[in-house]
Amino acid sequence: MSQIKHIAIKEFKDYFISPIAYIVIALFLIVTGWFFFSTFFIFSRADMRDFFSLLPIVFSFFIPAVTMRMFAEERNVGSYETLLTMPVSFTDIALGKFFAATLFSAAMLLPTLAYPVFISFIGDVDLGPVAGGYLGALFLAAAYCAMGLFASALTRNQIIAFIIGCALCFTLTIINRMLFFMPPKIVAFIEYIGASSHFTNFSKGILDTRDIIYFISLICIFIFSTYIVMQEKN
Numbered sequence: 001m002s003q004i005k006h007i008a009i010k011e012f013k014d015y016f017i018s019p020i021a022y023i024v025i026a027l028f029l030i031v032t033g034w035f036f037f038s039t040f041f042i043f044s045r046a047d048m049r050d051f052f053s054l055l056p057i058v059f060s061f062f063i064p065a066v067t068m069r070m071f072a073e074e075r076n077v078g079s080y081e082t083l084l085t086m087p088v089s090f091t092d093i094a095l096g097k098f099f100a101a102t103l104f105s106a107a108m109l110l111p112t113l114a115y116p117v118f119i120s121f122i123g124d125v126d127l128g129p130v131a132g133g134y135l136g137a138l139f140l141a142a143a144y145c146a147m148g149l150f151a152s153a154l155t156r157n158q159i160i161a162f163i164i165g166c167a168l169c170f171t172l173t174i175i176n177r178m179l180f181f182m183p184p185k186i187v188a189f190i191e192y193i194g195a196s197s198h199f200t201n202f203s204k205g206i207l208d209t210r211d212i213i214y215f216i217s218l219i220c221i222f223i224f225s226t227y228i229v230m231q232e233k234n
Contacts, residue, residue, distance in 0.1 A: 003088045007096025008103065011070070015104050020069075025108050028062050036115050048116060052133040052203035056173045056196050059105075059137075059144050064165025066104055067148030070097045071230075072161045090230045094223050098142075098149055105141035109134070128205030136202025139215040140195060144169045146222035153229040172196075 015021040035058075036051045088096075116130045144165075151165035152158075176194035191197060195218075198211040 003092040004096045004099065007088065007093060008099040011097050011100030012103050015066075015100070020065075021104070024062060024065050025111075028058070028108050029111055031058055032112055036112075048119070048130055048133060048203075051112070051115060052129075052137070053200075055133075055137055056140060056199055057170075059140060060169040060173045061166055062108070063101075063105060063141060063144035063169060064148045064151065064162045066108075067101050067145055067152050067165060068158045068162040069152070070101065070149055071152040072156055072158045090227050094149065094226045094230065098146055098219075098223055098226075101145040101149060102138075102142045105145060106138060109137055109141070126205070129203055132205040132207060133203040135207075136199045136211075139202070139212070140199050143195065143215045143218040143222075146219045146226070147172075150222045150226045150229065153226045 032051060032055070035054050036048070038050070113134075116125050119125050147168045148161075148165040151168060152161040154164060155161050172193070172195040174194075174196075176191055176196045178190075182190050192214070195215075198214045201208055201211050
């Protein structure tokens with residue numbers, strides 16, 4: 001555990017060395033801020049509904065931008081080989097990088113807590129959906145971080161890693177909206193593997209163990225897949 005913690009802390013600090021982290025956070029806040037404040041000035045609705053409904057799509061592009069450098073950049077500059085010479089296992093590396101990316105995603109979400117505070121000044125805040133929405137956002141971010149990490153492990157090119165990560169995350173985000181084109185026999189399965197429906201339950205304040213198991217399973221599958229890729233590329 002100490003090795004995982006050390007890698008996670010190092011990777012998290014590395015985010016803020018380059019300006020990319022600040023650019024990603026700034027763009028994320030601009031995009032989500034527009035979605036949030038448009039409900040007040042365009043739709044005259046004081047709630048977090050639109051913010052949470054569009055968060056999976058926003059994450060589909062921003063999370064891969066956070067994770068694309070994790071392995072791809074290290075392979076390019078040669079620091080990955082140096083990391084492998086240290087007394088750490090592939091599992092330590094994968095989990096350390098995963099926790100760092102998830103922690104950065106949580107830091108990216110942190111300023112948006114000002115939105116429900118803003119609502120509380122002009123109306124009543126339904127704390128159940130808000131708390132559930134943020135909990136779901138953390139699960140969703142963690143799942144997409146695991147997918148982005150897997151994408152970064154596949155290639156040395158950060159742009160390719162970003163595109164693969166976006167493709168994976170975006171597919172899970174919109175697949176629920178394509179059920180009309182699916183054969184009836186697999187509709188229930190396709191609906192279950194889509195991330196949006198599970199996140200929507202959280203944003204409604206509904207805590208269902210099936211949704212929690214879904215996100216944890218997704219995280220485990222892609223971290224294990226990253227571990228396999230690391231072994232094959234070593």
